[in-house]
Amino acid sequence: MKDILQYTLRIADTSLILAQRLSEWCSKGPTLEEDIALSNISLDLFGQANGLLEYAAKIDQSKSADDFAFKRDERNFYNLQICEQENGHFGDTMVRQFLCDTYFMLFYQQLSSSKDENLAAIANKSIKEVAYHLRHSKNWLIRLGDGTKESNLKVQKSLDKVWKFTGEFFEMDELDHLMLDEKIGVNNTLLKKEWDNIVNQVLSDAKISRPKDSYMMTGSKRGLHTELLGKMLAEMQYLPRAYPNAKW
Amino acid sequence: MSEVLFQEKIDKEQKIEPKDWMPEGYRKHLIRQISQHAHSEIIGMQPEGNWISRAPSLRAKMILLAKVQDEAGHGLYLYSACETLGISREELNQQLHIGKAKYSSIFNYPTLTWADMGAIGWLVDGAAIVNQVSLQKTSYGPYSRGMVKICKEESFHQRQGYEIIAEMAKGTKEQKEMAQDALNRFWWPSIMMFGPHDSDSPRTGNAMKWKIKRKTNDELRQDFINKTVGQAELIGLTIPDPDLKWNEEKSSYDFGEINWEEFWSVVEGNGPCNEQRLNHHIKAHKDGAWVREAAKAYSKKQKN
Numbered sequence: 001m002k003d004i005l006q007y008t009l010r011i012a013d014t015s016l017i018l019a020q021r022l023s024e025w026c027s028k029g030p031t032l033e034e035d036i037a038l039s040n041i042s043l044d045l046f047g048q049a050n051g052l053l054e055y056a057a058k059i060d061q062s063k064s065a066d067d068f069a070f071k072r073d074e075r076n077f078y079n080l081q082i083c084e085q086e087n088g089h090f091g092d093t094m095v096r097q098f099l100c101d102t103y104f105m106l107f108y109q110q111l112s113s114s115k116d117e118n119l120a121a122i123a124n125k126s127i128k129e130v131a132y133h134l135r136h137s138k139n140w141l142i143r144l145g146d147g148t149k150e151s152n153l154k155v156q157k158s159l160d161k162v163w164k165f166t167g168e169f170f171e172m173d174e175l176d177h178l179m180l181d182e183k184i185g186v187n188n189t190l191l192k193k194e195w196d197n198i199v200n201q202v203l204s205d206a207k208i209s210r211p212k213d214s215y216m217m218t219g220s221k222r223g224l225h226t227e228l229l230g231k232m233l234a235e236m237q238y239l240p241r242a243y244p245n246a247k248w
Numbered sequence: 249m250s251e252v253l254f255q256e257k258i259d260k261e262q263k264i265e266p267k268d269w270m271p272e273g274y275r276k277h278l279i280r281q282i283s284q285h286a287h288s289e290i291i292g293m294q295p296e297g298n299w300i301s302r303a304p305s306l307r308a309k310m311i312l313l314a315k316v317q318d319e320a321g322h323g324l325y326l327y328s329a330c331e332t333l334g335i336s337r338e339e340l341n342q343q344l345h346i347g348k349a350k351y352s353s354i355f356n357y358p359t360l361t362w363a364d365m366g367a368i369g370w371l372v373d374g375a376a377i378v379n380q381v382s383l384q385k386t387s388y389g390p391y392s393r394g395m396v397k398i399c400k401e402e403s404f405h406q407r408q409g410y411e412i413i414a415e416m417a418k419g420t421k422e423q424k425e426m427a428q429d430a431l432n433r434f435w436w437p438s439i440m441m442f443g444p445h446d447s448d449s450p451r452t453g454n455a456m457k458w459k460i461k462r463k464t465n466d467e468l469r470q471d472f473i474n475k476t477v478g479q480a481e482l483i484g485l486t487i488p489d490p491d492l493k494w495n496e497e498k499s500s501y502d503f504g505e506i507n508w509e510e511f512w513s514v515v516e517g518n519g520p521c522n523e524q525r526l527n528h529h530i531k532a533h534k535d536g537a538w539v540r541e542a543a544k545a546y547s548k549k550q551k552n
Contacts, residue, residue: 031540032327043317050310090535143543143547144539150542238302246420248419
């Protein structure tokens, strides 16, 4: 069960940290409609994270979902590092979101046939939400890429900057192999082909070029992160940590 | 349609619709009131937005984010209602940015602790509801219909805010202190939300005649105080007004003198956060300019 717990935390943390980042957009969107959309996506991701952490709490039996979210240090967080990257400008956020949404879509499609009923159910619910998120981020990427010269240059830069974080989507470590063998987990390596197809098509529609695969960041499966995560957690976790006996 | 016929329609409680004839004063009053209301929803996202990243539980975080998102939605309904009067959203934004249009002064106060999320929901949304419930019957159709929708969500927000502060009031010593402190700081600004006394409110006359407003500032303020005092007592918090007492004769609460000097000072721009709130909005608008331009350029290309 400990393996499933760890596997669940990885998925949960990825949603949680991306949700926390997206929520920073609230009241800062380029239009009111877009402000609402970004909050909506953030809320969906918090909902997914919450469901997964509830499941983690059920497995663990000693901690609550909130304990997992608010009482772990950064070395015990396992989110993909792309999620903790700063929002930057709207184009930076949309590029990050598009790359993640494409991955989420393919990942949850596979996870929905997991032998673990809880993970399969969460995956099935998430697919519906992610399909909408992907349509949204894809359309924005095309709009920005094929909009003005300025917007094209901006999102090209966004893509170049964040590309090195995409390698983590497809990594397989010992735990992934174990989960795959038990028909619980997903074969991340197999997601790459379809991910490439979708990404290449959208980048071409958006008139931006795909960066070369060179150095790729790694380490989140072992709780290694960029320095950005620690500060996010410090902010996010401050109240429950400062008042450990309080209920809110 | 002349002004006489217009007034007859109002007196018969029929709604005025965007294409109906209306006096210029009516149109102007509505634009001012609805846009002020819309801007308040939008600027009001900031003080609560200040705590989204620090909400103390996943549930609290989702509720708060959804609430602030609702406020953006209310702003959207209201801007749309305002646009039916022949003014664009861009112009409305412009008026806010140059200080010509106002928003509710309550949002110029800072949110310092998590208890403020409770106080805002309970008191600020509570005060807004009292006003908005009466505005459901306002004479302008689009505004009235917007209010019906908004009221449903606001009463939800008010209950959520009350739940936060009630939970804290029965919590640890520090939580209780935060709850009382939040009430102390937000009480007076909340009752100032209804605006100056009727005797000092020059525009009330026409607004009542045209049935844009259905109750005066003082009537609304009294309604709010009457329904809120008991809620504070129920959770063991003290309203920071030594003169507050039940008046058997008028079957309503008497309350202390409002500090109008503070009210006008904040309206004039001297509140703790006036500059910050406006700058935040202007910056978001400027930062998003290239995105809006790109979207326009893309859509133009698709049409060609």
